[in-house]
Amino acid sequence: MSTRTGFPRTVARTFVQRFIRALIQVQIHGEIHAFIQGACMRPSVTAFEVHDIRFPTSERLDGSDAMNPDPDYSAAYVVLRTEDGHEGHGFVFTIGRGNEVTAAAIEALRPYVVGRPVPVGAADLAALHHDLTHDSQLRWLGPEKGVIHMAAGAVVNAAWDLAATIAGLPVWEFLAAMTPEELVSLVDFRYLTDVLTRQEALAILRAAEPGRAERARLLRAEGYPAYTTSPGWLGYDDDKLVRLAKEAVADGFAQIKLKVGADLDDDVRRLGLARAAVGPGIRIAVDANQRWDVPDAIRWMAALAPYQPHWIEEPTSPDDILGHAAVRAGQPVKVATGEHAANRVVFKQLLQAGAVDFVQIDAARVAGVNENLAILLLAAKYGVPVCPHAGGVGLCELVQHLAMFDFVAVSASREDRVIEYVDHLHEHFVTPAVVEAGRYRAPTAPGFSARMHPASIAAHRYPDGPLWRARRPAQEVAS
Amino acid sequence: MSTRTGFPRTVARTFVQRFIRALIQVQIHGEIHAFIQGACMRPSVTAFEVHDIRFPTSERLDGSDAMNPDPDYSAAYVVLRTEDGHEGHGFVFTIGRGNEVTAAAIEALRPYVVGRPVPVGAADLAALHHDLTHDSQLRWLGPEKGVIHMAAGAVVNAAWDLAATIAGLPVWEFLAAMTPEELVSLVDFRYLTDVLTRQEALAILRAAEPGRAERARLLRAEGYPAYTTSPGWLGYDDDKLVRLAKEAVADGFAQIKLKVGADLDDDVRRLGLARAAVGPGIRIAVDANQRWDVPDAIRWMAALAPYQPHWIEEPTSPDDILGHAAVRAGQPVKVATGEHAANRVVFKQLLQAGAVDFVQIDAARVAGVNENLAILLLAAKYGVPVCPHAGGVGLCELVQHLAMFDFVAVSASREDRVIEYVDHLHEHFVTPAVVEAGRYRAPTAPGFSARMHPASIAAHRYPDGPLWRARRPAQEVAS
Numbered sequence: 010m011s012t013r014t015g016f017p018r019t020v021a022r023t024f025v026q027r028f029i030r031a032l033i034q035v036q037i038h039g040e041i042h043a044f045i046q047g048a049c050m051r052p053s054v055t056a057f058e059v060h061d062i063r064f065p066t067s068e069r070l071d072g073s074d075a076m077n078p079d080p081d082y083s084a085a086y087v088v089l090r091t092e093d094g095h096e097g098h099g100f101v102f103t104i105g106r107g108n109e110v111t112a113a114a115i116e117a118l119r120p121y122v123v124g125r126p127v128p129v130g131a132a133d134l135a136a137l138h139h140d141l142t143h144d145s146q147l148r149w150l151g152p153e154k155g156v157i158h159m160a161a162g163a164v165v166n167a168a169w170d171l172a173a174t175i176a177g178l179p180v181w182e183f184l185a186a187m188t189p190e191e192l193v194s195l196v197d198f199r200y201l202t203d204v205l206t207r208q209e210a211l212a213i214l215r216a217a218e219p220g221r222a223e224r225a226r227l228l229r230a231e232g233y234p235a236y237t238t239s240p241g242w243l244g245y246d247d248d249k250l251v252r253l254a255k256e257a258v259a260d261g262f263a264q265i266k267l268k269v270g271a272d273l274d275d276d277v278r279r280l281g282l283a284r285a286a287v288g289p290g291i292r293i294a295v296d297a298n299q300r301w302d303v304p305d306a307i308r309w310m311a312a313l314a315p316y317q318p319h320w321i322e323e324p325t326s327p328d329d330i331l332g333h334a335a336v337r338a339g340q341p342v343k344v345a346t347g348e349h350a351a352n353r354v355v356f357k358q359l360l361q362a363g364a365v366d367f368v369q370i371d372a373a374r375v376a377g378v379n380e381n382l383a384i385l386l387l388a389a390k391y392g393v394p395v396c397p398h399a400g401g402v403g404l405c406e407l408v409q410h411l412a413m414f415d416f417v418a419v420s421a422s423r424e425d426r427v428i429e430y431v432d433h434l435h436e437h438f439v440t441p442a443v444v445e446a447g448r449y450r451a452p453t454a455p456g457f458s459a460r461m462h463p464a465s466i467a468a469h470r471y472p473d474g475p476l477w478r479a480r481r482p483a484q485e486v487a488s
Numbered sequence: 489m490s491t492r493t494g495f496p497r498t499v500a501r502t503f504v505q506r507f508i509r510a511l512i513q514v515q516i517h518g519e520i521h522a523f524i525q526g527a528c529m530r531p532s533v534t535a536f537e538v539h540d541i542r543f544p545t546s547e548r549l550d551g552s553d554a555m556n557p558d559p560d561y562s563a564a565y566v567v568l569r570t571e572d573g574h575e576g577h578g579f580v581f582t583i584g585r586g587n588e589v590t591a592a593a594i595e596a597l598r599p600y601v602v603g604r605p606v607p608v609g610a611a612d613l614a615a616l617h618h619d620l621t622h623d624s625q626l627r628w629l630g631p632e633k634g635v636i637h638m639a640a641g642a643v644v645n646a647a648w649d650l651a652a653t654i655a656g657l658p659v660w661e662f663l664a665a666m667t668p669e670e671l672v673s674l675v676d677f678r679y680l681t682d683v684l685t686r687q688e689a690l691a692i693l694r695a696a697e698p699g700r701a702e703r704a705r706l707l708r709a710e711g712y713p714a715y716t717t718s719p720g721w722l723g724y725d726d727d728k729l730v731r732l733a734k735e736a737v738a739d740g741f742a743q744i745k746l747k748v749g750a751d752l753d754d755d756v757r758r759l760g761l762a763r764a765a766v767g768p769g770i771r772i773a774v775d776a777n778q779r780w781d782v783p784d785a786i787r788w789m790a791a792l793a794p795y796q797p798h799w800i801e802e803p804t805s806p807d808d809i810l811g812h813a814a815v816r817a818g819q820p821v822k823v824a825t826g827e828h829a830a831n832r833v834v835f836k837q838l839l840q841a842g843a844v845d846f847v848q849i850d851a852a853r854v855a856g857v858n859e860n861l862a863i864l865l866l867a868a869k870y871g872v873p874v875c876p877h878a879g880g881v882g883l884c885e886l887v888q889h890l891a892m893f894d895f896v897a898v899s900a901s902r903e904d905r906v907i908e909y910v911d912h913l914h915e916h917f918v919t920p921a922v923v924e925a926g927r928y929r930a931p932t933a934p935g936f937s938a939r940m941h942p943a944s945i946a947a948h949r950y951p952d953g954p955l956w957r958a959r960r961p962a963q964e965v966a967s
Contacts, residue, residue, distance in 0.1 A: 080624075114635070145555060146560065149586070150634060152805075154634045156593070156635040200807075302679055302682060329833050351634075358809060
């Protein structure tokens with residue numbers, strides 16, 4: 010059949026139907042189209058480079074503790090590059106073997122990043138964090154813990170480095186320039202709302218809005234208190250311990266930290282020596298690196314308590330929320346933990362259970378800045394001070410930004426707060442953390458202070474970098 | 489200088505010194521020498537093959553739930569081969585993307601296995617489990633959670649498959665033939681002793697010694713109760729749900745399970761349809777697959793309670809011990825969880841906190857048989873029934889052995905206990921699990937029932953197997 014014009018009726022009907030459908034689509038998808046148009050005007054992430062970088066630190070017993078006798082400080086390192094020439098750097102810190110597994114996990118996230126418009130603000134960084142932690146198939150590998158979660162953290166942190174660099178601000182100032190609404194939009198509240206809702210988080214951030222500028226000024230003028238772990242590695246002999254403890258005090262540190270947990274008699278002697286070396290006015294924290302069962306921790310800390318340790322760190326399994334609560338209740342020394350807490354759900358419970366006196370965030374174990382923001386908010390709700398874990402390679406560089414942002418815009422306090430400092434491997438970073446007179450200086454360079462020198466990356470690539478090629482025969486033997 | 493015989497004095501002295509030193513060494517290291525001699529007479533593990541195997545199950549929505557809408561059931565699969573021709577098979581179950589990361593983690597464990605004397609008994613299997621979970625550098629990637637821990641589980645389970653095969657027994661009988669002393673030697677009690685000491689575990693196992701033979705006879709005669717999840721996948725329509733629920737009852741199942749958590753109205757309708765289809769005498773468990781926050785879980789289950797669900801499974805984050813306790817206290821339906829609990833420390837706390845009515849072990853998420861033995865002992869101490877999680881690919885095959893061993897030698901009970909069954913992918917296994925009239929038949933073939941047909945492995949290798957090569961263009965697009 011045909012219409013009068015000789016045009017087949019079915020064709021005419023199809024044409025009208027298509028026209029109407031197209032009109033509806035334009036209406037419905039208007040927002041999406043506008044978004045795509047906006048995105049298309051932005052450059053994209055075009056490269057995603059993953060490096061397995063390892064430092065042979067085990068050769069000198071730097072970093073030795075009761076659980077980690079011979080770490081080779083390592084980084085599964087990712088570089089994002091944009092088509093307009095910007096870079097974002099991030100990494101997972103590990104201690105050697107298995108760094109290639111973490112690198113493979115970062116690699117698995119490539120499809121979420123390459124081709125994506127360059128993230129520039131809170132909305133982009135929230136979306137990226139969501140995509141990286143909510144892939145339903147990859148999630149099975151955690152969920153939200155271990156290798157796949159740390160990998161997401163590396164990529165999220167690289168995106169923050171990129172966005173802050175483009176904004177021309179160090180990450181702590183980039184975060185502190187965001188509104189409370191933008192900040193809560195960055196947080197995944199799933200599994201938190203029995204303890205912290207979006208509204209409560211917003212109230213915490215709004216309460217800290219007055220005074221942001223003044224606290225930022227204070228940071229630029231005075232920095233943020235640091236403590237040093239450099240004297241206290243378990244592999245160091247008594248003379249080195251005493252010498253380094255005295256040097257730390259002379260350098261202006263008001264707190265040092267000793268590793269404990271391998272042998273009680275040794276620990277009593279070492280803590281006694283350190284206390285004698287630094288005097289009663291210096292805080293000495295002790296760190297068991299998960300060595301004990303709950304009854305051991307209580308017995309051990311009762312023996313060390315006379316030397317007034319400031320806190321006992323990681324007395325037992327990082328998964329043992331009820332265990333930490335029992336240790337806290339069972340002996341007089343305050344409890345700190347968190348560097349190995351897998352995610353915000355574990356931190357939530359540590360706070361709910363009254364298990365910790367200090368929350369020790371780590372910049373590279375949870376899913377990056379976004380999840381650490383959730384943890385800062387949880388700690389603020391409970392009024393528990395955040396004292397970040399650092400050391401390893403690059404952790405001081407990253408975490409200083411989070412602590413300073415916490416002071417400016419979340420807890421609004423530096424009281425009882427202190428960032429760990431270890432004087433290792435900073436020379437490999439383009440803008441290393443600077444600690445003077447026992448305080449972190451506020452970073453001024455744009456970004457997350459996360460970038461290693463290209464020559465350091467090239468030299469320490471495993472197993473093909475020159476440093477490791479030279480060592481290969483010894484390293485190939487399984488330990 | 490020379491002695492009178494013309495023999496240089498220093499040479500003579502050196503000779504005597506060496507002789508004395510050797511005597512002392514023989515004395516000190518007698519045990520080690522005996523061990524090495526024993527070991528040298530045993531064949532070694534000579535090959536360690538790792539395969540990335542994936543099934544395109546997402547194409548049919550089998551296995552779809554509120555958190556996992558499109559799983560591609562996968563296995564990071566390991567085969568150990570000995571110089572005398574034996575094999576041990578093990579695997580990590582995943583749901584697709586990232587299976588290559590888990591395969592890389594298994595690969596990282598190779599140095600602990602290749603060249604090792606073939607494990608044949610409790611002492612060897614204890615030592616292997618210890619070595620795989622205590623590498624101080626690899627431990628950083630967990631600790632004891634996520635990809636690296638699941639990888640250790642795959643290798644441990646492969647070693648059990650190997651040892652039981654050599655012994656000519658199915659794993660459940662191989663375990664049930666061990667003494668209480670041998671069984672506790674397999675367990676890593678670190679982080680458990682505040683709740684379960686070696687002595688307490690020994691007492692539990694000794695109390696269950698009488699009657700082992702009779703219970704094994706009962707298993708061979710009657711099997712072990714199963715329930716089926718096959719009717720309840722979220723991707724199935726109402727008609728399919730009702731039809732499959734009726735079929736399940738006709739097939740002899742006394743319990744079925746439905747996936748819930750995506751939409752409350754849908755869940756009320758689906759649960760109502762299922763209850764009408766099966767009648768009041770059949771248990772219907774529901775499974776939220778971690779979809780909810782605590783307040784959501786309580787609200788949702790209050791709405792579903794009128795249909796008498798048997799349990800609510802995984803109402804919230806698997807890390808949220810206190811959250812599960814709150815859900816259990818806040819609504820009338822019993823709580824089950826565990827398939828995603830990372831390790832024995834999490835199970836310990838779920839029991840301590842009174843958070844669960846049913847403990848759902850998974851055969852391939854924790855560090856293999858050894859850690860699951862710890863979990864069975866913890867559950868027995870608290871008198872909480874163990875109802876294993878299964879499904880996926882190969883999980884039914886593995887976990888039946890653990891439940892049956894639990895009945896013979898640990899809890900000594902089948903009351904309120906049931907093993908999940910899903911009728912997918914069994915055709916790929918050499919000795920698949922057999923469920924008849926709603927009961928698992930006791931396996932009789934030596935080993936862990938873990939072996940896939942070589943043709944299935946070859947066909948499903950990712951990305952190079954023929955099945956995936958044919959699909960490549962579609963799969964390369966990031967979802």
